[in-house]
Amino acid sequence: MSSARNMIALKSILHKEVHRFMRIWVQTLVPPAITISLYFVIFGELIGSRIGQMGGFDYMSFIVPGLIMMSVITNSYSNVASSFFSAKWQRNVEEMLVAPVPNWVIVAGYVGGGMCRGILVGCIVTLISLLFTEIQIHNIWVIIATVALTSATFALGGLINAIFAGSFDDISIIPTFILTPLTYLGGVFYSITLLPDFWQGVSQINPIVYMVNAFRYGFLGISDVSLIAAFSVLGGFIITLFVIAMTLITKGIGLRS
């Protein structure tokens, strides 16, 4: 009885979340497509042709997986951050709080919504990249697992951000000052083996390095880090962030006075 009710509640949240980003597709789906096309043109076509090979592949093929992963990360994060914060701000989050929806369903619903957007944008970007280069697939399962776990990780991050946020500024601070730098330094545009030893070491603590490399392995079969390390990092992040999100919602931080 109660598990059937939870399933319907979960579907409702998911439905609402997907409908939200589809309704405002000009703000949610078009910008990443444009950004990534620019990256392909500038870094892939114009500059990439002068760079030559990276990790044994031409530069365009090398950066495609990283660019897809970059759009998955930003979109799953910002979807949940803006949607949950706006639900707080308009107070329609109360619709869920008064209803018999367990907290894990709220978390799962929003994270699921963020994953849907991240993965959909990932697919759009992948299709666009086909205009510029051929894509080879080394291991489809690694690709699927990496994209699912990465989008879940960042959707959880976006949720936690939104729980703490008190204004719309607060949900752009983390993406601007943390997410973007970590992504650029996360081996999207270069192999970290090119870095001096010290910076290679520093890169090891950047979680995005693991995600980008696991994802790239799925396409090209090359990676700067081991897959086991990559999936352990992803699993560890998801568990930790999930526990944090659950604790915050259960305590009602930013939700109940």
Added chain:
Amino acid sequence: MQNALEISGLKKVYKGGFQALKGIDLTVKQGDFFALLGPNGAGKSTTIGVITSLVNKTAGEVKVFGHDIDQELEAAKSYLGLVPQEFNFNQFESLMRILVNQAGYYGVERSVAHERAEKYLKQLDLWDKRNDAGRMLSGGMKRRLMIARALMHEPQVLILDEPTAGVDIELRRSMWEFLRELNSQGITIILTTHYLEEAEMLCRNIAIIDSGVIVENTDMKSLLAKLDVETIVLDLSVGGAEPKLADFCYRIIDDHTVEVDIKKSQRINDVFSQLTEQNINVLSLRNKSNRLEELFVSIIGSGAANENKPNGAQ
């Protein structure tokens, strides 16, 4: 008959130390039409917030149909439908989606939810707007949308926090009619108001709250019976001498209007005979309908009640 709601020893201290509720006890019977009456800032919304788990309580117990909100929160929640004081729906979603989603949170299947949404949107005169975004509605429509939303899971108890604030008279009456109809179907209704006539028109039982304390909790009839003064307004023929009324408390408003307070022990007839002796004719008479207001003043002191007088008299 079972109790729909039992509150005991409820306290709330907000962050910053303000004590909004100072130990409240309340019982609402199943099927009741119950008013929580009090001036602004009395703690009505805080009480509703605790019942509906939007506000964390500091101490005390709340049970909904016997389910303690600390132990069986989800069971307790499923009995309740809330119409909050502030608009709290997604302004960018269509009415239909707002309703169907809300039903989903309570485990109502989408197909069932669509039928119910149609039913309530039609009953509440919102059907034409079903595909409009929430922000397109007028204030009264938004309020009705929130009533429809609160009914989507067919709750046993409907809680309305100042439902007619900012709603014009015409709509207010049709809303009252709608609530009476729901109550006659067996739904327990709890409403908060600082609009006194509303409690009198609708409710069978009433609690009066002031500064976080319940100062009165009784049925409407005995509450009204407690009031032993009625005020009548007399319209007098112009030109005569100023009326004088022995033994009555009265106020001369202008040269042809006088207000007289009549205690239970006094008779209106005596007013007439005294005026006749002074050769003053009474052209018309009306009851100044402010019994509850006076009661309010006598219970909680005049300061708090002044702003709540709908006619602003005196």
